[in-house]
Amino acid sequence: MQSESIIEKGIVLSSADGHAEIALIETGSCEECSAKIFCKPSEKKDKKIIEVDDPFGVKVGDEVQIEIAGAEIFKASFTLYGMPLLLILVGIIIGMSIFSGTALPEFFSFLFGIGIIALYFSSILFINKFK
Numbered sequence: 662m663q664s665e666s667i668i669e670k671g672i673v674l675s676s677a678d679g680h681a682e683i684a685l686i687e688t689g690s691c692e693e694c695s696a697k698i699f700c701k702p703s704e705k706k707d708k709k710i711i712e713v714d715d716p717f718g719v720k721v722g723d724e725v726q727i728e729i730a731g732a733e734i735f736k737a738s739f740t741l742y743g744m745p746l747l748l749i750l751v752g753i754i755i756g757m758s759i760f761s762g763t764a765l766p767e768f769f770s771f772l773f774g775i776g777i778i779a780l781y782f783s784s785i786l787f788i789n790k791f792k
Contacts, residue, residue: 674721681715749775
């Protein structure tokens with residue numbers, strides 16, 4: 662899995678200051694993909710637009726290929742799904758010991774776990790904003 666990669670083709674919509682907006686060209690493989698209902702890089706339903714770093718100096722209208730390595734896909738999946746799962750479980754376990762003397766220890770433990778996940782995603786958002 663780590664040696665696999667996803668290759669997409671797209672057309673450059675805009676390019677400035679080392680960043681580019683690319684409209685992905687939908688291929689036949691999109692219909693076979695099990696994650697197609699989650700693949701919404703932009704709010705525009707007719708186009709899938711992504712923003713990428715541009716070390717090559719592409720120009721508007723250029724056709725480009727984007728390759729995402731399997732290791733990066735695994736890393737993103739763990740960041741978005743695996744780590745929150747671990748955090749909620751740890752939060753509930755810790756919360757059960759913290760809130761054991763309350764009337765609803767399970768409820769407060771669950772809220773504690775959700776709070777930890779909220780802090781986790783807030784920190785990811787904060788870190789990515791300043792990258």
